[in-house]
Amino acid sequence: MAGDDPDRLARLADAWDGAALEYERYFVPRFAPWVEAAVQAVAESMPPSGPILVPCCGTFPELPGLVAAHPDREIVGIDLSAGMVRLARERAASWPTVRVVEGDAATLDPQWSSACAGVVSVFGLQQLPDPVVALGEWVAALCPGGRLSVIYWPSVVEEDGPFALLDRVLADHRPPADDSWEGRIGDAVIAAGGTIERDDHPSFRMDHPDAETFWTAMTSGGPLRAMANARGDTFMQARRQEFLELAPSGPWRHQPRARWILARR
């Protein structure tokens, strides 16, 4: 967003650069049900023309579903991380109507204002410093009748499971999450001219071979890579040890809940 700390953005981009390959390998298949839901809802019903924007596209798993439904549309992914953008461009290479922009998706270029038939974003919103402002920008990018489909991880995604255990192990080592914005995003959609069509918590099964594999994926190919970069090996080894001592042994299955906002302008 406007005014975001450039150093914070650079550190976040750097962490996702390093995580990109492992994110694509480990998390993209596991997050696929949420991506498919977000994409299908928009793909089914959109104004007949206008581009589709995909803020925080990462490696761009949203793309195959979007091009399958709208092969002739301009589809534009935006991501902060050069490493993610490189993989996204590889995924997009065979479609001339698709491009990927490296940049901050919290503030959109004015060219998109009231211009887009669709905005789809999965698991990016919760990483932005001011998600309420960003969501308002994304709604304002829609043309009349345009659709927005945003899925993000809320502050609590499960009571029991690997994400819940991570929160427990890290609770004393990072500032408490400020989740006050989550109560304001409905108003942000409306203030930007949108109408909410759906606001619920889709939950799908995820499987991990074991706790150690999950920890390694989160810290090397997931959102904890930024913490690993900042805090170093000794700190991370100690947290890993705590996590593994508290985790169940063997395969680990859980059912985290995301939040899904579907809106029309």
Ligand SMILES: C[S@@+](CC[C@H](N)C(=O)[O-])C[C@H]1O[C@@H](n2cnc3c(N)ncnc32)[C@H](O)[C@@H]1O
């Ligand atoms: C968890 S990944 C999700 C990627 C993809 N949408 C998916 O569903 O797999 C989050 C992505 O958000 C990107 N991101 C974080 N902050 C961003 C910002 N301010 N602007 C653009 N992208 C950002 C990261 O670089 C990362 O690629």
